[in-house]
Amino acid sequence: MSIAIIEVIDRLKTRIGVEGPPVIATVEAGHVRRFAEAIGDPNPRWTKEAPPTFLVALASGSIHLGDAEDFGTGWLNGGNRFEYFIPVMIGDQITARGHVADVYDKAGSSGDLLFIIFETVYKNQRDEVVARLRGTMIRR
Amino acid sequence: MRVTAGQELPDLVKHPTTRQLVQYAGAQGDFYEIHYDQAYAKSVGLPGVILHGLLKAGFIAQLVTDWLGDGGTLEAFEVSYRGIDQPGRPYRCRGKVTRVEGDVAELEVWGEDEGGKRTTVGTATVRIA
Numbered sequence: 472m473s474i475a476i477i478e479v480i481d482r483l484k485t486r487i488g489v490e491g492p493p494v495i496a497t498v499e500a501g502h503v504r505r506f507a508e509a510i511g512d513p514n515p516r517w518t519k520e521a522p523p524t525f526l527v528a529l530a531s532g533s534i535h536l537g538d539a540e541d542f543g544t545g546w547l548n549g550g551n552r553f554e555y556f557i558p559v560m561i562g563d564q565i566t567a568r569g570h571v572a573d574v575y576d577k578a579g580s581s582g583d584l585l586f587i588i589f590e591t592v593y594k595n596q597r598d599e600v601v602a603r604l605r606g607t608m609i610r611r
Numbered sequence: 612m613r614v615t616a617g618q619e620l621p622d623l624v625k626h627p628t629t630r631q632l633v634q635y636a637g638a639q640g641d642f643y644e645i646h647y648d649q650a651y652a653k654s655v656g657l658p659g660v661i662l663h664g665l666l667k668a669g670f671i672a673q674l675v676t677d678w679l680g681d682g683g684t685l686e687a688f689e690v691s692y693r694g695i696d697q698p699g700r701p702y703r704c705r706g707k708v709t710r711v712e713g714d715v716a717e718l719e720v721w722g723e724d725e726g727g728k729r730t731t732v733g734t735a736t737v738r739i740a
């Protein structure tokens with residue numbers, strides 16, 4: 472691994488724990504409908520409630536880290552973990568707060584990979600935690 | 612609803628198109644070019660545009676919520692994206708109950724390409740009403 476790449480990783484590691492700006496957004500019926508249509512999920516339940524993965528459309532759960540783009544040629548989504556506490560209903564006002572949870576590199580079969588783990592907590596207008604999301608983004 | 616270990620969920624087969632990828636990109640707000648720009652996707656070493664990981668997560672979430680109906684709620688859901696999937700090819704979502712304890716059931720869930728390769732693997736936890 473080159474010195475330049477090691478520097479990129481070291482720089483990114485300093486971002487662990489850093490919170491991105493909060494995102495505040497209302498769960499709109501039209502947005503939920505377009506989201507469910509894009510998945511091809513006609514469940515009538517989504518006329519009142521947001522489907523399980525909808526929160527990523529309000530706040531993606533990743534923070535833009537321009538520095539990471541000095542590593543490799545592209546991004547891959549490694550995985551997502553959702554935990555649900557309270558249903559998200561249409562009309563809810565959601566506040567999402569995300570931070571960088573971890574940064575590490577790993578040798579892959581076709582070269583080195585850089586992993587960035589993001590965690591996001593979503594709260595509703597009553598300050599109740601409705602869901603938590605953990606996402607793994609990979610630079611390759 | 613009655614849930615037992617070993618029980619399989621009814622398969623959900625999706626037929627994603629490039630149009631759907633554009634629709635999903637707009638609905639989620641993920642405009643990374645690998646999902647709609649063939650030339651760009653090839654320039655970063657992909658065979659062409661590929662499905663969003665989160666679109667596949669959405670398909671697998673639908674598998675679970677379709678099965679649950681009003682009979683329970685999804686409490687947690689985790690997926691790892693192990694391979695790429697391209698539009699124009701069927702994507703089959705499958706699931707199986709691995710454990711039941713009281714009113715909580717653990718599921719193994721996954722998405723397969725047309726060759727039966729599991730390109731997305733994961734788990735879900737549901738509470739049965």
